Amino acid sequence: MIAALRTRFKETSPSRNSPQPLSYAAQPAAITLKSIEKSFGTNRVLRGIDLHIPAGQFVAIIGKSGCGKSTLLRILLGLETADSGQMRFHDENNADIVPNTRIVFQEPRLLPWLSVIDNVGVGLGEGVRADDARRESEVALKDVQLADKASAWPANLSGGQRQRVSLARALVSRPGVLALDEPLGALDALTRIGMQELVSRVWRELGFTTVLVTHDVGEAVHLADRVIVLDQGKVALDLAVREPHPRRYGDADLASLEAQLLAAILGGQCAN
Template sequence: MNVIAHPRFKPIDKGNDKHSTAGQEPAVAAAPGAGAIRVRGLEKRFGDNQVLRGLDLDIPAGQFVAVIGKSGCGKSTLLRILMGLDAPSAGSVAFGTASGEAAPNARIVFQEPRLLPWLTVADNVAIGLGEGVPKARGRTAAAQVLSEVQLAKKAGEWPAQLSGGQRQRVALARALVSKPGILALDEPLGALDALTRISMQELLNRVWRELGFTAVLVTHDVSEAVHLADRVIVLEEGRIAMDLAVPHPHPRRHGNPALAELEGKLLAAILGH
């Protein structure tokens, strides 16, 4: 399900920051509620297994960051901690917003759509608004965001009537309906076929540019990371092995030689070449 970031995380103290974010500005204008993220000395252990090792990371409001690396490097663990689904063993995570508020609205999209089969598409989307929202308001908000993900005509259908790509678009709409300041994406396109995946990449890129939220994507697909993100982080054994800016305008064309060169650098970092 989509979740709100856990309130235990303190707000960013802008007056005491020794870490520069030079060259890391987002490629699009951040929305007023877009969340900035600051991670300091983050560690995570599961018994004797240390997954994250003293990780420091700054993500400006409105930036699209992709996190890649080999299986077991700590990508999903980092994302879960950012979303409050796991607690860190040590270190801190802090949030701020472009408008100065301390607690951005955060949502997460998983690889599985996790739709409720007994609810219509519109009602599945309206769940993202939380409890206590009048039904009429929920339907209006759901209709608007379903239009943004090109599923307006499917509002009254059941999840079982949709294709895999359509179900994932509904999951994205459910995350977007509350106008998140941070959108976390944990391999959301991994189960889709190649053509549907490219279509979903284009959709995700478009809604990010239009809505101006901060996006953090975990993916195994280096091409996907370079196509979508302002910046790509390579994790290796719980540490940042590479932090690479992608200084190309959006939207980006698949097959761009400059992007292919960046993919090569990232693959070399992942594979240790």
């Protein structure tokens, strides 16, 4: 259950009997960006991004296609290098830390020759004993409500189930920062709503810092504490979403925020 993972999140002392990564506890990381610049050829994608994300906050980044959302996310994860500027991860006491970061992509990217539980175990990396990996993977599968699919093959799962396995693979290592790059974009409407509820529940229980890139404004306001609109490589709007979790679909206050965000997006132009 999630309670079991939450308990292990709070562990502070390494276990001599368990190799990495089970011997350390992840902690939610604050993220601070100062004057981040990124260009691809003559295309200046990010133009002096300044952003602070407190530890444990859920932030959604939205904007038109080509406005730099995924580039910013990849820089946060170290998959791209900024041309200039500073990025640091730190704890609530402002001490620098090296966070455990994980990403969930739009495509599940499961290994077809591995069972569901072994696909989840991939998220633990190398050097973990088989019995430890299985135990941790079983807990993660329970958290995404797929315990009964542990021995199944990816080809026999629905699209929503495969994406839940992908989420479990990211959660199993107890991330301090979880990045979500359009993870629900390929799902049908009802499955997408179910996955949104799942992501929200897991985040509330475990408390990791979350950065979501999405084209879906409704999804952004339903999930996030804060929504960032990018336009022409800059932060055009930084909007707090103060409605308590869990949130209700069709809420009038959330609809008003959606309208505000859509106006900001449609009123701007992208860098390319």
